[in-house]
Amino acid sequence: MDHGIHFRILTPRGRGAVAVIELTAPVMSILISQLERFFVSSSSAGLTDAPGGRIVYGRWGAEDVVIVKCDQRHSLKLVDVAMVPHHSTADLPAVAEIHCHGGVAAVDSIIRDLRSLPATPWQEGLSKRSVTEQLNEALIRTLTRQTATWILRQSDGRLDRALNRILLLCRSPEEPGNISSAIRHVEELLRWRSLAIHLTEPFRVLVAGPPNVGKSSLVNRLVGYDRSIVYDMPGTTRDLVEALTVLDGWPVLFVDSAGLRQHSKDTVEELGINSVRSAASACDCCLVVLDSTTPSSDATMTPVDVEDDSGVALAAVLNELPVQLPIAVLRNKSDLNPTASRTIAEPTTVLVDKPVPVFLTSAKTGEGIAQLSSWLITSLIPETPDQQQALPVGRPMIASLEQLAELLRQSALDVGVYPLLKTFSF
Numbered sequence: 001m002d003h004g005i006h007f008r009i010l011t012p013r014g015r016g017a018v019a020v021i022e023l024t025a026p027v028m029s030i031l032i033s034q035l036e037r038f039f040v041s042s043s044s045a046g047l048t049d050a051p052g053g054r055i056v057y058g059r060w061g062a063e064d065v066v067i068v069k070c071d072q073r074h075s076l077k078l079v080d081v082a083m084v085p086h087h088s089t090a091d092l093p094a095v096a097e098i099h100c101h102g103g104v105a106a107v108d109s110i111i112r113d114l115r116s117l118p119a120t121p122w123q124e125g126l127s128k129r130s131v132t133e134q135l136n137e138a139l140i141r142t143l144t145r146q147t148a149t150w151i152l153r154q155s156d157g158r159l160d161r162a163l164n165r166i167l168l169l170c171r172s173p174e175e176p177g178n179i180s181s182a183i184r185h186v187e188e189l190l191r192w193r194s195l196a197i198h199l200t201e202p203f204r205v206l207v208a209g210p211p212n213v214g215k216s217s218l219v220n221r222l223v224g225y226d227r228s229i230v231y232d233m234p235g236t237t238r239d240l241v242e243a244l245t246v247l248d249g250w251p252v253l254f255v256d257s258a259g260l261r262q263h264s265k266d267t268v269e270e271l272g273i274n275s276v277r278s279a280a281s282a283c284d285c286c287l288v289v290l291d292s293t294t295p296s297s298d299a300t301m302t303p304v305d306v307e308d309d310s311g312v313a314l315a316a317v318l319n320e321l322p323v324q325l326p327i328a329v330l331r332n333k334s335d336l337n338p339t340a341s342r343t344i345a346e347p348t349t350v351l352v353d354k355p356v357p358v359f360l361t362s363a364k365t366g367e368g369i370a371q372l373s374s375w376l377i378t379s380l381i382p383e384t385p386d387q388q389q390a391l392p393v394g395r396p397m398i399a400s401l402e403q404l405a406e407l408l409r410q411s412a413l414d415v416g417v418y419p420l421l422k423t424f425s426f
């Protein structure tokens, strides 16, 4: 007889109000003794005294949870009733449910604890998530109607078929051409990696530049509502750091570099560079804002001279950006500068060692904002697939495909492909 506790997550992964983890064990006393290693009941009566079906409030580490001891008959749904017509309820496992906060972090920390229990087999079959489940999770996390439509299209079977085709080719690696064909199919899915990631996560646009040039005002303009707090006094920014909007059906999150300062309790020197480094490496695009009325934005300026609003030299911020990342310079406050040339400025190489486009903008009048928005969209999504294209959905699937591509390229099929393929569970 299996004496272990089995558990599985009943609710879809992703954001939700409540997540439910179901546990089973041969008898309730085993289940309770293991649960009580982590669970502290809020009332004097613990789990042992609680009648079946009643909820027991308490803490699980840092999490508020409730635990429900379920009636044994509840577990009938766990087994195929038709297969066990002669079982008495005494043969059925004891069942309890943990109800916790519906975010991924709470569930992960409880699962980590459960996994640490001795003799607790993790039921791989239940933890594995099917393509359908992964698509459902993506639908929960997705932010716009357009991205939801892309995800829904995947559930017409095309993604299953695309993954199955790869699986079949990998099963017979000795057949001539199978490996190269599998690589081609994996690459065809991964070609849309960036777009696919942003079906469930917004594009991140870093807005950098010295204080008081109009970064917060521009972000407000771009998102169409007042998100950041705008101050007249330089250096007094108490900006909210992030503002989410939808551009052309895609979710876009603007991240104001001024806010990076607030995240750090370090001194300004240390501050900074770490927060800047992580913000810069995680962004998909960078807008460098300068004040078109001050000499600092003319062509003689070098970024070494200018301090970013995060407190770090602008040059250092720009140096942290991945090489291929789209960058644009915004010469803002054009309304105060009626003599500025209205023709689109030549790309400049002053700030970084590649030519980047320059936009003359005004957060006040809106000049240049439409052009900037369309540049943003074409830079973030240079190409869209045709509607029939299968797309990988969710970071776990994308990561598995990347690993698979690597293994296939090394022709290391025997080593790791089979366990890896199982993670798709199709």
Ligand SMILES: Nc1nc2c(ncn2[C@@H]2O[C@H](COP(=O)(O)OP(=O)(O)O)[C@@H](O)[C@H]2O)c(=O)[nH]1
Pocket (backbone or CB within 6 Å): 210, 211, 212, 213, 214, 215, 216, 217, 218, 229, 230, 231, 232, 235, 237, 258, 309, 332, 333, 334, 335, 336, 361, 362, 363, 364, 365
């Ligand atoms: N005339 C004009 N003023 C602007 C423009 N953009 C920002 N400002 C003003 O410049 C000051 C600083 O703006 P803010 O957005 O807080 O700059 P930040 O420090 O870069 O975030 C505020 O008084 C804004 O009203 C603009 O395009 N035109």
Ligand SMILES: [Mg+2]
Pocket (backbone or CB within 6 Å): 212, 215, 216, 217, 228, 229, 230, 237, 239, 256, 258
């Ligand atoms: Mg600001």
